Amino acid sequence: MKSKTHLSVNLKLILLCFFFLILLLLIVTSSFSPSQPPIAETRLSNSTKPTQEPQSTASSACSSHLTPSCSKIPTSLANALIHYATTNITPQQTLKEISVSARVLAKKSPCNFLVFGLGHDSLMWTGLNHGGRTVFLEEDESWIGQIQQRLPTLESYHVVYDTKVHQADELMKLGMHEECKAVSDPRFSKCQLSLKGFPNDIYDIEWDLIMVDAPTGYHDDAPGRMSAIYTAGLMARNKEEGETDVFVHDVDRVVEDKFSKAFLCEGYLREQEGRIRHFNIPSYRARLDRPFCP
Numbered sequence: 001m002k003s004k005t006h007l008s009v010n011l012k013l014i015l016l017c018f019f020f021l022i023l024l025l026l027i028v029t030s031s032f033s034p035s036q037p038p039i040a041e042t043r044l045s046n047s048t049k050p051t052q053e054p055q056s057t058a059s060s061a062c063s064s065h066l067t068p069s070c071s072k073i074p075t076s077l078a079n080a081l082i083h084y085a086t087t088n089i090t091p092q093q094t095l096k097e098i099s100v101s102a103r104v105l106a107k108k109s110p111c112n113f114l115v116f117g118l119g120h121d122s123l124m125w126t127g128l129n130h131g132g133r134t135v136f137l138e139e140d141e142s143w144i145g146q147i148q149q150r151l152p153t154l155e156s157y158h159v160v161y162d163t164k165v166h167q168a169d170e171l172m173k174l175g176m177h178e179e180c181k182a183v184s185d186p187r188f189s190k191c192q193l194s195l196k197g198f199p200n201d202i203y204d205i206e207w208d209l210i211m212v213d214a215p216t217g218y219h220d221d222a223p224g225r226m227s228a229i230y231t232a233g234l235m236a237r238n239k240e241e242g243e244t245d246v247f248v249h250d251v252d253r254v255v256e257d258k259f260s261k262a263f264l265c266e267g268y269l270r271e272q273e274g275r276i277r278h279f280n281i282p283s284y285r286a287r288l289d290r291p292f293c294p
Helices: 007-029 038-049 052-063 074-083 095-108 122-126 140-152 165-175 201-204 226-237 254-268
Strands: 111-118 133-139 153-159 209-212 242-250 269-273 275-282
Touching: 007 226, 095 122, 095 209, 095 269, 095 275, 111 226, 122 133, 133 140, 133 165, 165 226, 165 254, 209 269, 226 242, 226 254, 226 275, 242 254, 242 269, 254 269, 254 275
Parallel strands: 111 133, 111 209, 133 153, 209 242
Antiparallel strands: 242 275, 269 275
């Protein structure tokens, strides 16, 4: 997910406008909240108590969040605004591609969001999922260190992949075997495509959104996203109940195209914009008789 080229300044400005729009909506919402007394009524109440100094009253009101003027945006959003306003590096995905995931996230947040890859868009996803849990899985341990130095609030884990892009055809054939169509916890799956080296917490959480934008997959000796795509689909199917939205980036490449269609299923495809696909996968534990693909 590390950016290979800088996007246009226009995209950066649009992203900033997007965050400021969220800020405006938060302020407007808090201003019209019925739990807050009208400003005029608050001032009248204060004026009937001459023994109280106006400064101390205002301070008390701010500390208890009673006045709209004391409303604050979430720290995660504030950090994202500052970060993207002061950096020349912008996310690798285009605005239209980001919007596909952002629309779903807006409906489901705060939620559990798992992202394969740690990059320049990570703080944005964490900010948009304010109040939820956003976790990043990254192949490059040194890159994790660099990001954590600048953005220590991000939750990320190092992952080791034992596949190579040039093995994709062989892995696709293995994925057609019956053991890869069985729905189970990825840790105990007999399918060679299933990733078993994550921290246990990653398997135990019920993920609402999963984004596959890593590992590296643009040359033959790169790990490729074969196992990441398969495991994302297995996690979604193994969810106790409900549906999981899974996004795959770089579907203009052969591996991402074929593996997303085969293991996330064209029947679950909801949208494609540019290089990103959105799949909506139901729980199979609620209905064990579901075919692997509809």
